[in-house]
Amino acid sequence: MIYDWLHNITGSAIAAAIIQSLLPLFIFILPFALFAVLLERKVSGHMQDRLGPMRVGYHGILQTIADIIKLIQKEDIVAAENDRRFFDLSPILVFAGSYAAFAAIPFSGAFIGSNIDLGIVYIVAVTGLVVAGILMGGWASNNKYSLLGAMRAAAQIISYEIPTLLIVVTVIMITGTMNLFTISEWQTQYFWNWLILGGPVFGTAKILLIPLMVISFLIIFLSTLAEVNRTPFDIPEAESELVSGYHTEYSGMKFAMFFLAEYANMFAVSAIVATLFFGGFQSPIGYLGNVFGVKWLIPIEQFFWFTAKGLFFVFVQMWLRWTLPRFRVDQLMAFCWKYLIPFAFVILILVGLITVLL
Amino acid sequence: MTTYDIIFYLFALVTLLSAFFVVTNRNIVHSAFYLLFTFFGVAGIYVMLGADFVAVVQLIVYVGGILILLLFGVMLTNKITNVDIKSGTIHALPASIVLGLFAGALAAAVLNTKWKIVASPETSSSTVSLGNMLINEYALIFELLGIVLLIALIGAASMARR
Amino acid sequence: MKTSEEIFNILKEKFGEAIGELVSDKPAESVIVVSPMEIDKICLFLRDEKDLEFNSLMNLSGVDDANGEKVKDENGNEILKGGTLSVYYHLESISLKHKVTLKVSTDRENPEVASVEEIWRTADWHEREAFDMYGIKFLNHHNLIRILMPYDWEAGYPLRKDYQNPEFYKGMKVPY
C-alpha cells in the first residue's frame, strides 16, 4: 500500500496521511479535470459535426490549460448585494464535498485514500456537503435565478439520493460489506465475476441476479447522473431557463472551483458505478503482471482498468448530454418518485429474498 | 498533546464556535448555515470516539436531510430575496437568569463527578456489531421504531394530500 | 364573399348616419369612412353577422392626415394645429375570404376613438402602438400605455408629422 511506503519514507504518520490525502487531488482530479474538459469539448464537437478547439497546441490539447490561465487571471466580481462571507465559502464547500468523496474510492489494489469500512455510505454522506454548498451559493448570490437554481438542485439531489441509496443497500446485501475496496476485491478478476453479471457466485442465484443487477445498474446510473446535474437532468443549471443556476453570479477562480467540482463529481459517480457493478479496479481479462510474474505491474494495471472504466462512464455522460433534451422539473421529480424508487424497492426486496433463500 | 488531541480540539472548536454563531446570529439563514458546521464538528467528534457509523448517519440525516429541510423552510416562508431575515432577542433578563442557573448546575455536576479515565480503545469499525445488535438483541425495538416511522410517513402523506 | 360596395350598403342600411362615404379610386383599395365613436359597434356587427363574419383584424394603423394649418410655437418650431388623425382597420374573414378597409378620422387636438380590443384581442397591441405613435386615445382600452417607446417618454408622439426630436432625455443629452 502507498501509505506504508510513504510512512517509511517520511517517517511520520501525519506527513504520510497528508501526502496521501493530497495525492488524488494532484495526480488525479486536476489532470482529470483538464482532460475531461477537453474531452467534453472534443466529444461535443465531433458529435455536432465540427472539430472543437483546434488552435492551442496540436488539435487544441492545450486549450484547457489556456482556459485555466484565463480563469485565474480573471477579475473576481462580487456584486454589492451579495452575502460576501457565504458567497466566498460556497465554492470551497462544494469542492470539498466532491473532493472528500475521492477519499474512499479505490483507485487500485495499492491505493485508496482511506480504506474505511463505511466506504460507500461515507461517500453518500459527504454529498450532503455539496447540497449545502449549492444552497449557500444560490442564496448568497442574492439573485432570483441563482436561488431558484439552488433550490432545484437541492431538491433534485436529495430526491435522487433515495434510489441511489436503495441500490447501494442492495449491493451491500449481496456483498456483505460497505467497503468499496472489499467490494472490488470480491468481484475478482475476469468480467464474469462482476456484479452486473451476478458476481462471483454460481448456480441459480447468478442467473436470477443478472436481470436484477442490470436494472439496478440502470437505476443507479440514472440517479447518479441526476445527482451531478448532467443532461437530461441538468435542470438546476438549465441555461435556457435559469441562465446558469446557482453559479450565475460567480466568476474567475470561484467559478473554476464549481467547474472543477462538477468534473470531479462526474468522475466520482462514474467510479462508484464502476466499482459497484463493473469490478472496480479489477481487470476483465486477467493481469499481465501475473502472466509474466511481475508483481509490481499489477497495481499499475489495476489503476489503468479503473481509470478506463471511469472514463468510459464519463464519456457516456457526455454522450447523453449532447444527445438528449432536458426534462422539466416536475417530470424529473415524477421520474424519480414514480419509477426509480418503486423499482429500486422491488429490487431490494427480491435481492433480499434471493440472498436469504439461495 | 498528541495529534489526536489537536484534531479533537479542532473539531470541538468548530462545533462550539459555529454553535455560538447559530445562537447569536440575527439572520436566520446565516444561523442555518452555521448549523452545518456544528453538525459537521459533531460528526467529527463521533469519528474520534470510534463511532464512525453514527458519524456518517449524522451527516446523512442532519446535513443531508434536516438542514436542507430547514433551509428550504426558511427560504420559502420568508421574502427570499431580501437579506433582512432577522430574529431579535427578547426577555434578555429572565433568559439569562435561567441560563445562569442551568450553567451553574451543569458546572457543578461536571466538577463533582469522579471521571473514570481509561486508555482509549483501539478504534475499529462499529458497523458490524451495531448491525448485529440491531437485528439480534434489540430486534423488537428496531421493528417497532420502523413501524412508528412508517405510521408517521403515512400520516404525513395523507395530510399533504388533503 | 362580398365586395366592399355590398358591405358598404349593408352597413349604411344598418347604421345610417355613422357610416360616411365609400372612397374607391384605383389603384387604391376602397375605404369605408365611419364615425370614430361608432366603430366598436360596427366592428362587432361585422364580426358577428352571419354572412360577413369578419373574424380577423389584419392590421390597424394610425395615420397623421396633416391637414391642419401650420403655425409656429414659442420655440419657433413649426407645428400643426387642427385637422385630423385617422385610423385604418383592415378586416378579413378567414372563413368567407373577403376583406374590407374601414377608416375613422378624429380631431387632432383631442383624438378619441372607440376601442375594438374587446372584439379582436389582437387589436390590443395595435391600438397601443397607434397610441404610442400618434397619441390617439382608444376609449375603453384596458391598458392603454406606451408599447415601443419608453414608458416615460415625454417628447410627444413620434410619428406625427410635426414631431420634434428632443434634445434631452431625462436630463441626458441625446446626440444626433
Add this chain to the structure above:
Amino acid sequence: MALKTEEMVLNMGPQHPSTHGVLRLELVLDGELIENVIPHIGYLHRCFEKHCEAMTYPQVIPYTDRMDYLASMYNEFGYVVAMERLMNIEVPERVQYIRVIMGEFQRIASHLVALGTYGADIGAFTPFLFCFRDREKILNLFEITCGARLLYNYMWIGGVSHDLHADFIRLANEFIKEFRPNLKELNDLLTFNQIFIDRTANVGILPAETAINYGITGPNLRASGVKWDLRRDDPYSIYDKFDFEIPIGKGEKGTTGDCWDRYYMRVREMEESLKIIEQALDQIPEGDVSSAIPKRVKPPVGQIYARVENPRGELGYFIISDGSLNPYRIKVRAPSFVNLEVLGELCKGHLVADVVAILGSIDIVLGEIDR
C-alpha cells in the same frame, strides 16, 4: 385547502439566453407556476416607419431587411409586392421565379434557426448546430447570388438586383439532395425524442378560435388546425403555379395547437418549401431580370395594404402614397408583433420551464417586433 402564497415577480430578460433577443418578460409566479406573463418590448425600437418617411421608395428596401433579420428576403418580397401593386407594374416571369426560389430558401433558413434554437431552449444543443450547418449552406447560396449573407437588398421594385449565378441551379439542387437526409436526422434526433415530446406536447395549447381572434398567422395558426396560407388563399407572385401541400397541426403527440405541433409544422413546411424550390428550379425561364425596374419610383396617390406569407406569418405593408417620391406613411404589420401578444394567454398555469418552450415555439424575432 388552498394556501395563500406570496407572488414572486421574476424578470426574464432583457438579457436572457432564451428570450431570443432583447425582450423582457415580467413573470408573475406562484412558486414555479406562472400566474401571468407581461411582455415588455421596444428595446430595439428604431422607428423604422419614421425613417421611411424621409426615404425614397427604393431606399426603404434596405430598411425592411433589418426588421426580421432572419427572413430579410421575405421582408423585401412583401415590400416589392406592395409597391408593384400600388404602381401596377408587370414583373417578368424570371424575376417571379427567382423571388419564389429565394423566398422559399429564406423560409427554410428561418425555420432552421427557429427549430435549432428551440432545441437549445429545450436543452438539446446538438440540433442547434446541425440546423445552423444547413442554414450556412443556404446563406452561401444567397451570397453567390447577391453578395450578402444576412441583409440582401436583393429584390427591387420591378425586378431583382442581380441575375442568378451561373452555378446557382446546380448548387441549389445539390443542397436539396443533401438537405433531405439531414431533415430526417433532425427528426430522429429531436422531433421524435420522447423527452422532447414530453416537454412540448400538451404544453401551451392554442385553440383555433383563440388563435384567429388574437390575429395569429403563419405556422402558429396552421398548427392550431386552421388551413390558412396566403400563398394559397390570397395568392401573390406566382405561387398558384406550384403544387404543394399546406400542412396543418393534427395533435399527433398531444393536443392540436400545442408546442409540439407548432414545432413539427415548421419541419413539414420545410419539406413543402423544398418541393416548391424543386419545381421552380425546373421551370425557371430565361429572361432579363431588370427590364421592369422603373427609373423613377413615383406611385400615384392612394393607399394599399399588401401581405405575404412570411416564415413567421402574415407580413403586411400598409403604404399611403401622396404622389411624391417619398412614402407618406408605411405601416408594417409584423407577424411576430401580433404573435407575441398571445404569450400571456398560453403561459398561464404552466411552469417557468414551459415559458421558454412556449416562447420558442411561437418563434419571434425582436427586430421585427420593435422595428
